[in-house]
Amino acid sequence: MIKTHEAWLATLMAGFMSKTENKQVLFDFSDILFRHFTWLENEIISLNESYSYDRDAIPIKVERLSDLLHDIIKRLDEIDLQLLSSPDKKLNARISSDIHYMCEVLRHMDDETVTAFSMERKFPGVELTQEATDALTLFLFEETYKEYELIMIYNYLKAHSNDAYMNRIFQILIDESFFHLKSFGDMGAKMGILAVPRIVMKELYQVEDVVQFLKDGIDEELAAKEECKRLSEAVAKDSSKLAKFFDFINHQENYHIALMTDALAHYAKATNG
Amino acid sequence: MDTQLIEHMMNPKNYGSLPGANAEGIGKNPDNGEKVAIYLRVETDEEEPYIGDIRFQAIGCTTTVVAGSMLTEEAKGLNLNGAYNLVDATMKLLEKLPPEDAACSEMVALAIKAAVDTYIKREEDPAYPAMTYHVANTCVPKEENEEGK
Numbered sequence: 001m002i003k004t005h006e007a008w009l010a011t012l013m014a015g016f017m018s019k020t021e022n023k024q025v026l027f028d029f030s031d032i033l034f035r036h037f038t039w040l041e042n043e044i045i046s047l048n049e050s051y052s053y054d055r056d057a058i059p060i061k062v063e064r065l066s067d068l069l070h071d072i073i074k075r076l077d078e079i080d081l082q083l084l085s086s087p088d089k090k091l092n093a094r095i096s097s098d099i100h101y102m103c104e105v106l107r108h109m110d111d112e113t114v115t116a117f118s119m120e121r122k123f124p125g126v127e128l129t130q131e132a133t134d135a136l137t138l139f140l141f142e143e144t145y146k147e148y149e150l151i152m153i154y155n156y157l158k159a160h161s162n163d164a165y166m167n168r169i170f171q172i173l174i175d176e177s178f179f180h181l182k183s184f185g186d187m188g189a190k191m192g193i194l195a196v197p198r199i200v201m202k203e204l205y206q207v208e209d210v211v212q213f214l215k216d217g218i219d220e221e222l223a224a225k226e227e228c229k230r231l232s233e234a235v236a237k238d239s240s241k242l243a244k245f246f247d248f249i250n251h252q253e254n255y256h257i258a259l260m261t262d263a264l265a266h267y268a269k270a271t272n273g
Numbered sequence: 274m275d276t277q278l279i280e281h282m283m284n285p286k287n288y289g290s291l292p293g294a295n296a297e298g299i300g301k302n303p304d305n306g307e308k309v310a311i312y313l314r315v316e317t318d319e320e321e322p323y324i325g326d327i328r329f330q331a332i333g334c335t336t337t338v339v340a341g342s343m344l345t346e347e348a349k350g351l352n353l354n355g356a357y358n359l360v361d362a363t364m365k366l367l368e369k370l371p372p373e374d375a376a377c378s379e380m381v382a383l384a385i386k387a388a389v390d391t392y393i394k395r396e397e398d399p400a401y402p403a404m405t406y407h408v409a410n411t412c413v414p415k416e417e418n419e420e421g422k
Binding site (some may be wrong): 013054056057061117119121134136137139141145193194198199203204241 | 274276279280281282284285288289290310331332334335338345
């Protein structure tokens with residue numbers, strides 16, 4: 001599961017680096033690897049084994065996309081080998097089949113020059129002031145990590161819940177966070193500051209008090225709305241397109257607040273009988 | 274924002290847990306729940322203990338991660354007195370900053386101190402739990418803090 005986690009992130013990062021039709025293929029493959037991750041997690045839970053979302057740092061700083069693709073293929077080959085000793089043979093066969101196809105596609109993918117680590121901090125087609133550039137830089141680092149953190153938390157909660165109503169909410173929140181993560185990762189790559197989100201600490205996703213987590217989550221979403229508003233104002237003078245994007249993200253947080261408010265009400269009802 | 278700072282944001286040094294760590298310490302901001310965990314592997318050279326390896330993890334903002342990246346790099350290889358001196362020097366530097374800017378680095382410095390203190394305690398009692406120190410500064414600007422009350 002750790003190796004699948006790493007392969008998922010490495011493939012997602014490769015998607016951010018790509019500027020061609022490879023991008024969508026890499027995003028699709030990273031989505032498949034994330035689903036493998038959840039399948040393997042469910043298997044571990046059903047076996048009553050302990051696990052965590054710990055992983056190694058993932059080196060992604062490459063000059064050519066093919067360098068990272070070779071690394072991903074190596075990771076996938078290692079996962080394929082590990083699957084041999086895993087108990088659910090049907091699941092292993094399904095994952096293995098995906099891996100073989102993905103490796104084949106990755107081997108023949110056209111190479112690209114990577115500019116995602118140039119540190120130029122210039123958004124294509126937009127001239128931002130130094131202040132707006134710094135604000136955008138900080139926002140992208142903070143929020144790329146935050147979205148990854150949220151995906152891991154919602155995923156953990158979902159994996160450990162049998163409540164269909166709550167799981168529907170967690171899944172929507174995971175999908176929403178994926179959209180934001182992809183948007184911000186893409187922007188980071190365009191600005192030459194792409195980075196793998198740091199490892200999430202256990203106590204964040206191994207939530208002990210779901211009610212408090214949801215209440216804090218609503219407060220964080222309200223703070224994120226303010227952050228988007230501030231950033232929209234900071235870039236509006238130089239780019240109405242970027243400003244509108246951050247207004248859009250700001251308004252999307254309303255969905256998350258509504259979902260978490262729903263979850264809170266449902267959870268209170270379920271626990272109070 | 275200089276290049277070195279961005280480099281630390283993109284690739285924080287020494288981030289993650291440390292297999293074989295023999296001491297841990299925590300720096301915490303009780304106002305907002307942010308915290309830094311430091312993991313140390315203290316080794317001995319000619320009977321002098323020194324920080325052979327160090328890692329950190331953080332629940333906090335990018336500033337905390339950058340401070341963790343920089344300070345753990347500084348701490349690596351220091352003997353225990355050197356580590357205390359690094360903590361003291363950092364705390365002195367932070368006196369010149371507004372509290373909301375100082376809180377993140379203070380959290381890292383205190384976590385290093387807590388980890389070294391834990392190591393020393395464990396010399397006597399190997400089961401001694403990881404120590405936690407709370408920051409004196411707060412990351413929440415005063416006016417925001419007051420509004421929140």
